[in-house]
Amino acid sequence: MxxxxxxxxxxxxxxxxxxxxxxxETYLIINSTIFAAFAILALSLxxxxxxxxxxxxxxxxxxGLGGYTYAVAAINMGETTLPAxxxxxxxxxxxxxxxxxxxxxxxSDVYLGVITLxxxxxxxxxxxxxxxxxxxxxxxxxxxFNGIPSTPILNWPGxxxxxxxxxxxxxxxxxxxxxxxxxxxxxxATRFGRILVAIRENETRAELLGYDVRxxxxxxxxxxxxxxxxxxxxxxxxxxxxxxxFSLPVSGQIIIWIIIGGLGTLIxxxxxxxxxxxxxxxxxxxxxxxxxxxxxPNLVLGVLLVIFVLLVPRGLTGLAAGVxxxxxxxxxxxxxxxxxxxxxTDP
Numbered sequence: 001m002x003x004x005x006x007x008x009x010x011x012x013x014x015x016x017x018x019x020x021x022x023x024x025e026t027y028l029i030i031n032s033t034i035f036a037a038f039a040i041l042a043l044s045l046x047x048x049x050x051x052x053x054x055x056x057x058x059x060x061x062x063x064g065l066g067g068y069t070y071a072v073a074a075i076n077m078g079e080t081t082l083p084a085x086x087x088x089x090x091x092x093x094x095x096x097x098x099x100x101x102x103x104x105x106x107x108s109d110v111y112l113g114v115i116t117l118x119x120x121x122x123x124x125x126x127x128x129x130x131x132x133x134x135x136x137x138x139x140x141x142x143x144x145f146n147g148i149p150s151t152p153i154l155n156w157p158g159x160x161x162x163x164x165x166x167x168x169x170x171x172x173x174x175x176x177x178x179x180x181x182x183x184x185x186x187x188x189a190t191r192f193g194r195i196l197v198a199i200r201e202n203e204t205r206a207e208l209l210g211y212d213v214r215x216x217x218x219x220x221x222x223x224x225x226x227x228x229x230x231x232x233x234x235x236x237x238x239x240x241x242x243x244x245x246f247s248l249p250v251s252g253q254i255i256i257w258i259i260i261g262g263l264g265t266l267i268x269x270x271x272x273x274x275x276x277x278x279x280x281x282x283x284x285x286x287x288x289x290x291x292x293x294x295x296x297p298n299l300v301l302g303v304l305l306v307i308f309v310l311l312v313p314r315g316l317t318g319l320a321a322g323v324x325x326x327x328x329x330x331x332x333x334x335x336x337x338x339x340x341x342x343x344x345t346d347p
Contacts, residue, residue: 006185009267013178021167029170030238031281035274036173037234040180042257042269044227047184050264051193052220053200055109058116059254061123062091062225064245066232068127068142071241074152075140079160087233088226095225096218103214103221117251124246147242154237164237173234177270180227184266196220249298256305262315271316276301 020032041063048054066087073083098119102112131144140148153163154172164172187193199206199213207213232245244250253276261272283297312319 005267006182009181010178013174017171017174021170026166029166033166033170033173033238034235035277036170036177037231037238038257038277039177039270039273040234041228041231041254042261042273043177043180043184043266044224044231045254046258046261046263046266046269047227048220048224049258050266050269051188051200052196052217053109053203054217054221054224055113056116056221056224057113057251057255058118058120059224059228060246060250061116061120062095062228063232063235063250064120064123064127064241064243065091065094066229067236067241067245068148068232069229070233070236071148071151072137072140072142075148075150076138078152079158080152080154081157084154084233087236088229091229091232092222092226096222099218099221103217117248120246120251121248124243124248127243127246143242145243147240147244149240151236151240169234169237173238176230176234180230181266181270188266192216192219253301256301258315259305260308260315262317265315265317268315268317275316276304 016032021029024032041059044062045056045059048056069090070080070083070087073086074080077083098116102115107115127142128145130142131146133141135142135144142148154169155164156162188196195206195211195216198209199211199216203213232241235241235245257273257276258269259272260276261270262268280297280301283300287297308315314322
């Protein structure tokens with residue numbers, strides 16, 4: 001079953017990678033690139049929350065930091081290879097610094113969620129007021145609430161000015177999404193991954209068994225920060241960077257994707273992310289139609305969150321697994337019932 005699921009994910013990814021650019025317009029390709037970037041962002045929280053039990057409500061901080069790091073470094077350096085690496089490494093290092101104080105300070109889950117959300121909102125508030133030239137970093141203006149609209153596009157490594165086309169960035173994003181997804185699967189299958197799950201289930205017991213829980217939490221928190229930074233890098237190459245990357249709605253969206261897709265899985269948050277983004281875009285289009293201005297995408301997402309928390313707590317993947325088990329039970333029960341009926345009717 002696991003092999004079939006992995007093959008299905010790989011087939012879907014390859015179909016999108018090679019099929020979409022063949023017939024889709026540029027707008028759809030850019031939108032799909034954003035979906036892939038957001039899916040990596042969803043995976044970053046799915047890994048640290050769903051498998052390590054770290055309740056992080058501020059994943060947007062690392063997402064925005066990755067985008068801004070890339071934009072500022074690319075504007076100052078010209079060539080984008082090193083800025084792309086910095087966009088992944090700097091959020092990871094910041095996650096390490098923040099995680100050190102939280103995990104070695106024995107911060108409980110609730111307060112950890114509050115702290116990470118607060119850090120994200122501090123970034124949002126700070127970047128919003130950086131409109132003046134005094135906030136420029138080298139040649140890069142932070143732009144305040146306008147952000148940095150002139151973000152340089154990724155170039156081919158070592159060939160400054162030779163920018164990637166939208167189709168190339170889409171292929172890169174889908175390829176990285178597949179790499180991150182299967183990389184997480186491999187990580188969770190290792191001893192390290194099993195220890196993470198043990199920490200999630202019972203942190204005290206894991207400590208009594210001799211594992212340094214703080215170190216394991218720090219390592220996975222840094223990995224989640226790096227993944228969110230990678231997502232911010234790809235997003236910056238699809239749209240542009242702005243303070244909204246750090247905002248509360250972004251932090252809330254990530255949580256909604258995971259809950260709707262299925263906490264404790266990897267494919268669930270990816271499915272939840274893509275479905276919710278498609279729904280949000282469609283609702284945004286509907287709200288522009290005369291007579292449908294009352295349609296609020298955020299309200300719909302909120303209602304869906306309440307429905308899933310109360311009625312479908314295991315998310316779409318849990319629901320699908322339950323339906324599949326029920327259907328298999330029906331299929332297995334039918335031959336047994338027919339056999340029992342024949343035995344009763346035989347003289």
